[in-house]
Amino acid sequence: MKFLIQEKGKQMAKRSILHMFDPMPNNSPFDVNMALDCDFDVLVPYANVNPDSIHRLTQDVIFSRGPKGVKQTAIFIGGRDINVAIDMLKNAKKSMVPPFEVSVLADPSGAFTTAAALVACVEKELRDKFNKELKDCKALVFGGTGPVGIATGVIASLAGANTTLVDHFSSEEALSLAEEYNRLFECNLSGTIATFDEEKIKLIEDTDLIFCTAKAGIQILSAEVLSHAKQLKVVGDVNAVPPAGIAGVQVNDFGAPLEGTENAVAVGPLAVGNVKYKVQHALLSSMLKSDKPVYLDFIAAFEKAKEILES
Ligand SMILES: NC(=O)c1ccc[n+]([C@@H]2O[C@H](COP(=O)([O-])OP(=O)(O)OC[C@H]3O[C@@H](n4cnc5c(N)ncnc54)[C@H](OP(=O)(O)O)[C@@H]3O)[C@@H](O)[C@H]2O)c1
Structure with a gap:
């Protein structure tokens, strides 16, 4: 009031x-x-x-x-x-x-609310379709050295997933960012490089989850590369600018089967964006409604995203 x-x-x-x-x-x-x-x-x-x-x-x-x-x-x-x-x-x-x-x-670059929405949507599909938790899973974050990628990696790692930030250019960059954010947030990130398809195939062969947070408008994983991901369960892609970051992901997908994989499902950028919008709106509003001052970062954003998806 x-x-x-x-x-x-x-x-x-x-x-x-x-x-x-x-x-x-x-x-x-x-x-x-x-x-x-x-x-x-x-x-x-x-x-x-x-x-x-x-x-x-x-x-x-x-x-x-x-x-x-x-x-x-x-x-x-x-x-x-x-x-x-x-x-x-x-x-x-x-x-x-x-x-x-x-x-x-x-919420720098919208990264906290976007990453929170992305991980929460993927976690929901993992539970609903595979009866698994993030802590049971190996996760890769392609485009993992940008703001959305780092925040995605930190949230997934803190939730227990065995998470690796993947850079397209430099393993040193991925490793040093993983170390820096492990120190800052007491998480357990790894870092690696994948420039060519052979490197991507090797990485995804035994992964359960793929987050794609790379620069907009670039296909990172082709259908041929994805066909090698035999354990793949859920992918989440935040790139809304064609082509999709992960081949076969449609913008509105929320648990749709991912073509070319054995039984993986996809979460697309507009499904993530819808939750991100609600999270940011709710966090901004909470600053006016709360009786006590609140300090809100990616942890609050992830809690809010999960709450929104459960409601
Ligand atoms: N759906 C939503 O609600 C929503 C909201 C916000 C953002 N987004 C999207 O989230 C994504 C990430 O945002 P951001 O601000 O973190 O992006 P960004 O800084 O532009 O890029 C993210 C990462 O992509 C990497 N990258 C660039 N070219 C690449 C290539 N050819 N192959 C593989 N990786 C490449 C960059 O590495 P280098 O810097 O080393 O080149 C960087 O680590 C974008 O697609 C953005 O549009 C979606």
């Missing part, structure tokens, strides 16, 4: 404000649209913000509206880099002075 202030003799509802901190030269229009659709009255974009300036900015946010006003005030952290976004979230949390404390959501 919005509380009231006096202004020039009239009672006016205090407006809700979302401060959008972004390390990039501009904020994402996607996130701006989402925030307005979540009933924030005022959006304030900040570009080129670095983790060191978060303390000053956050304290400017919290002290100007009074302890009640902070409930109508929140911070969104964007950007492209997961590590930087998590640093900014931690710095913002450290800068709060209760009761002067506001909620914060980090």
Whole structure:
């Protein structure tokens, strides 16, 4: 409920404000649209913000509206880099002075909400169609070194899947990112390279799950490569720009049989996108509805995605 202030003799509802901190030269229009659709009255974009300036900015946010006003005030952290976004979230949390404390959501490049939706959809199909859990499975993340890929790998690994980030160019890059995120989030990622079809075939022969989070508009796995995946159960592809990242995946698939495989099923990008949209909407709204300040990252996003899929 919005509380009231006096202004020039009239009672006016205090407006809700979302401060959008972004390390990039501009904020994402996607996130701006989402925030307005979540009933924030005022959006304030900040570009080129670095983790060191978060303390000053956050304290400017919290002290100007009074302890009640902070409930109508929140911070969104964007950007492209997961590590930087998590640093900014931690710095913002450290800068709060209760009761002067506001909620914060980090979702750099939409990676947390997209990855959360992707893993939750794949997990649902794994349970429904194969009666298995992520912890029983070997998972590969193709395009695993981009923001969505890293977040997918971390979530899947924390949920117990034996997860490998696959880079198309450099095994060093995949391995060093796996080590960096294992340190940060206490997960257990591996990293490897697959550039050519022979390398992809070798990798997928005994995998249960494939996540495709590579750059849009590129086919990563052909039908011929997929035919070698004898244990494959579920694939999830987030690329909505033709051709599909995984041959045979249709944009709206949610548990449809994947052509050319023995009995694998597919989750397509629009099915993931639908859940991602709901997750981001719910997390943004929760910052205005919650009695206590909340700090939301990929873990909160994954919990929300699972809740949405169960409802
Ligand atoms: N469905 C949804 O709701 C939704 C929402 C958000 C994003 N997305 C999609 O999610 C995907 C990932 O997003 P992102 O921002 O993380 O993407 P990104 O940074 O553009 O690319 C992700 C990864 O793809 C790799 N890559 C580039 N060319 C490749 C190739 N030829 N073969 C294999 N890998 C290649 C990149 O490696 P290098 O950097 O080394 O080239 C990078 O590691 C995109 O397809 C995006 O459109 C979907």
